[in-house]
Amino acid sequence: MLTATQPQSVSNTRRRFDAQVVSNTSVCREHFCLTLGIDPDERGPFPATRPGQFIQLGCQPATLLRRPFSLAGRKDLAEGRVELQIVYRVVGVGTRWLAQLQAGDTTDLLGPLGNQFQLPEGKSLGLLVGGGVGLPPMFYLAEALKQAHWDAVAFVGALTEDLLAVTFGGSEPAESSGEPSLCIEEFSKLSIASAVTTDDGSVGLAGRITAGLERYFDTLSEEDRQRVVLFTCGPHPMLHAAAKLAQKHGVDCQVCLEQAMACGMGTCQSCIVQIAEPDNPQGTTEDGRPWRYRLTCTDGPVFNADQVIF
Amino acid sequence: MTKSVSQESPCLAVNLAGLKLANPMMTASGTCGYAYEYQDFVDLHQLGAFVTKSISRDPRPGNPATRIVETPSGMMNAIGLANVGLDVFLAEKLDQLKQMRQGGPALIVNVAGHSIDDYVAVAGRIAQEQEVDAVELNVSCPNVGDGLTFGTDPKLLKELIGYVRKAMRADCKLIVQLSPNVGDITLTAGAAIDGGANILSMINTYTALAIDIKTRKPRIANGTGGLSGPAIRPLAVYLVSRVYREVAQKAGVPIIGMGGIRTWSDAAEFLIAGATGLAVGTSLFADPATPVNIMAGLESYLAEQDMSSITELIGTLEMPVR
Ligand SMILES: Cc1cc2nc3c(=O)[nH]c(=O)nc-3n(C[C@H](O)[C@H](O)[C@H](O)COP(=O)(O)OP(=O)(O)OC[C@H]3O[C@@H](n4cnc5c(N)ncnc54)[C@H](O)[C@@H]3O)c2cc1C
Ligand SMILES: Cc1cc2nc3c(=O)[nH]c(=O)nc-3n(C[C@H](O)[C@H](O)[C@H](O)COP(=O)(O)O)c2cc1C
Ligand code: FES
Numbered sequence: 203m204l205t206a207t208q209p210q211s212v213s214n215t216r217r218r219f220d221a222q223v224v225s226n227t228s229v230c231r232e233h234f235c236l237t238l239g240i241d242p243d244e245r246g247p248f249p250a251t252r253p254g255q256f257i258q259l260g261c262q263p264a265t266l267l268r269r270p271f272s273l274a275g276r277k278d279l280a281e282g283r284v285e286l287q288i289v290y291r292v293v294g295v296g297t298r299w300l301a302q303l304q305a306g307d308t309t310d311l312l313g314p315l316g317n318q319f320q321l322p323e324g325k326s327l328g329l330l331v332g333g334g335v336g337l338p339p340m341f342y343l344a345e346a347l348k349q350a351h352w353d354a355v356a357f358v359g360a361l362t363e364d365l366l367a368v369t370f371g372g373s374e375p376a377e378s379s380g381e382p383s384l385c386i387e388e389f390s391k392l393s394i395a396s397a398v399t400t401d402d403g404s405v406g407l408a409g410r411i412t413a414g415l416e417r418y419f420d421t422l423s424e425e426d427r428q429r430v431v432l433f434t435c436g437p438h439p440m441l442h443a444a445a446k447l448a449q450k451h452g453v454d455c456q457v458c459l460e461q462a463m464a465c466g467m468g469t470c471q472s473c474i475v476q477i478a479e480p481d482n483p484q485g486t487t488e489d490g491r492p493w494r495y496r497l498t499c500t501d502g503p504v505f506n507a508d509q510v511i512f
Numbered sequence: 513m514t515k516s517v518s519q520e521s522p523c524l525a526v527n528l529a530g531l532k533l534a535n536p537m538m539t540a541s542g543t544c545g546y547a548y549e550y551q552d553f554v555d556l557h558q559l560g561a562f563v564t565k566s567i568s569r570d571p572r573p574g575n576p577a578t579r580i581v582e583t584p585s586g587m588m589n590a591i592g593l594a595n596v597g598l599d600v601f602l603a604e605k606l607d608q609l610k611q612m613r614q615g616g617p618a619l620i621v622n623v624a625g626h627s628i629d630d631y632v633a634v635a636g637r638i639a640q641e642q643e644v645d646a647v648e649l650n651v652s653c654p655n656v657g658d659g660l661t662f663g664t665d666p667k668l669l670k671e672l673i674g675y676v677r678k679a680m681r682a683d684c685k686l687i688v689q690l691s692p693n694v695g696d697i698t699l700t701a702g703a704a705i706d707g708g709a710n711i712l713s714m715i716n717t718y719t720a721l722a723i724d725i726k727t728r729k730p731r732i733a734n735g736t737g738g739l740s741g742p743a744i745r746p747l748a749v750y751l752v753s754r755v756y757r758e759v760a761q762k763a764g765v766p767i768i769g770m771g772g773i774r775t776w777s778d779a780a781e782f783l784i785a786g787a788t789g790l791a792v793g794t795s796l797f798a799d800p801a802t803p804v805n806i807m808a809g810l811e812s813y814l815a816e817q818d819m820s821s822i823t824e825l826i827g828t829l830e831m832p833v834r
Contacts, residue, residue, distance in 0.1 A: 260798070266798055267797055462581070469549045470591070470797065471594045472591065495594070
């Protein structure tokens with residue numbers, strides 16, 4: 203189940219929760235899937251969540267500051283217990299510490315944090331474009347799209363096959379054609395086809411994620427193009443390329459951004475991003491667009507791509 | 513000396529130059545915004561005082577990203593005093609802060625500026641608000657070039673504080689936040705007191721540099737950043753003890769201690785060194801309830817020490833005689 207239906211009396215306020223490790227399994231080289239169990243506190247169960255939102259996970263004593271991770275999935279169990287899933291790549295001290303956690307270990311988290319992907323009226327075809335550690339929120343979003351009766355296609359990319367944090371199964375990923383197929387279980391279980399690209403061509407189409415996307419746009423009917431929203435998360439250059447493609451093809455695009463964060467609550471002002479806004483601008487770009495700093499942790503992490511100053 | 517202590521839990525109330533607080537715990541400026549961003553995570557009414565982000569005369573966008581980096585047991589920041597500016601603060605933020613204050617905590621507004629005129633204008637205007645219990649001057653933020661000058665030059669600091677004190681409502685306390693980035697902090701502390709500061713708060717962050725060895729560039733876009741968190745705690749405790757013994761105690765000026773406070777025992781160290789108030793900054797990011805958790809720990813510790821009031825602990829450091 204994706205979003206909890208909350209009884210009226212419980213608090214939906216974001217806050218700190220204790221969490222127990224349910225499982226922490228290796229997905230592929232350097233990547234793990236962590237499932238955290240959260241029991242209700244005195245104010246009720248862990249609040250309802252939506253795709254795009256994230257948690258600030260405690261990695262103490264390894265790190266002083268918490269580490270932000272996108273929700274990759276959620277399950278609501280009996281008696282208000284919630285299981286949250288994140289998928290992470292080991293890149294430093296905090297994630298190395300996470301990797302040694304075992305079932306039964308405990309930590310804590312702040313959440314749910316941030317805004318969410320929007321499913322605008324009149325649209326009904328979601329393109330899920332996830333590169334590297336931008337993939338996890340796409341798993342969660344895929345479930346939400348299905349619940350909302352949207353069609354969806356996933357575009358999945360990594361440097362090389364063993365860094366793709368997905369479960370291959372069903373059909374073979376298409377190579378030279380780049381055509382989406384039911385080749386990734388996280389998506390195919392929801393009847394969502396995936397196009398796979400790797401920079402070195404070790405699996406799927408060789409090249410950047412946008413190469414597969416470009417081909418897809420070429421095959422899209424005008425009627426379908428009208429229905430499309432492109433949702434993307436991943437490395438900055440990939441987001442920029444995907445946003446440019448969306449603009450070229452005249453489709454809406456929502457990007458999920460990452461920025462170094464201290465608090466995740468909106469208090470420290472560390473996680474800024476330049477957003478194009480005509481009102482009360484704080485500056486203008488070289489090409490004359492007025493912008494303001496917005497906070498990735500509370501105004502984001504999801505922004506309309508055409509407002510992000512890349 | 514033995515004393516009979518009642519079964520009641522020890523009293524945590526403190527008096528900061530006439531400003532009475534239910535307990536010494538405060539938030540450090542810049543680490544919990546204007547309160548509403550933080551209130552989901554902790555019951556603000558339990559705090560002794562709430563300190564806002566620095567307010568400047570004009571709104572400031574702040575520095576470009578990356579603004580923070582974690583370092584061993586600490587973090588560096590170069591936020592660049594990003595804030596909404598005086599007008600928006602008064603129009604949009606102050607009412608919520610006043611409401612919070614009704615529930616208990618004193619309201620302290622932190623003020624930053626480029627010039628004496630700036631400080632006088634902002635502190636003077638803010639002190640007109642009856643609900644503002646104290647104004648804290650940020651003269652030490654090392655991120656903006658001009659912030660450093662007042663905080664490191666005793667003569668200029670005294671002059672600044674003289675003007676600001678005169679511009680403020682008489683019963684609104686003036687707190688001066690000292691910079692550790694000086695040769696002898698007792699000189700700036702003394703100058704602040706001579707200028708008319710009612711309370712000293714110390715310390716702001718240490719200027720520091722972290723380098724990305726791949727690019728050979730600073731890891732923070734601004735270049736340098738201010739170091740905070742447990743990494744600076746022993747340095748801060750030392751400076752508090754010096755200022756207390758060499759200047760503040762004689763002058764009867766209380767100190768708000770800060771710098772890396774995370775646990776009740778950290779808090780106790782600052783109290784023993786001579787602090788009357790205690791502010792928590794960086795540790796709020798790790799656990800927003802830190803100040804509240806510290807109170808429970810302090811109560812048990814005081815009971816264990818046979819003390820019925822926290823005031824008995826302040827400045828009780830026994831330094832070896834050299
Ligand atoms: C909203 C949000 C959602 C995220 N979701 C996920 C996710 O689902 N899965 C996942 O694996 N990662 C995710 N990240 C990135 C993750 O937070 C970082 O990888 C993590 O903080 C690194 O911690 P560390 O202690 O292991 O690395 P550190 O030792 O702190 O740093 C090691 C290296 O990682 C880089 N790094 C540190 N923080 C970040 C960051 N926030 N973004 C990018 N690079 C960083 C550093 O520059 C450094 O090169 C997300 C980040 C944000 C802001
Ligand atoms: C992210 C961040 C922002 C800060 N912003 C301000 C500020 O706006 N004004 C100010 O006077 N001090 C500011 N400070 C300094 C703190 O108030 C405090 O003096 C310092 O961080 C030491 O305490 P700590 O170690 O508990 O964080 C900031 C500190 C941090 C970490
Ligand atoms: S991480 Fe602190 S404001 Fe966003």
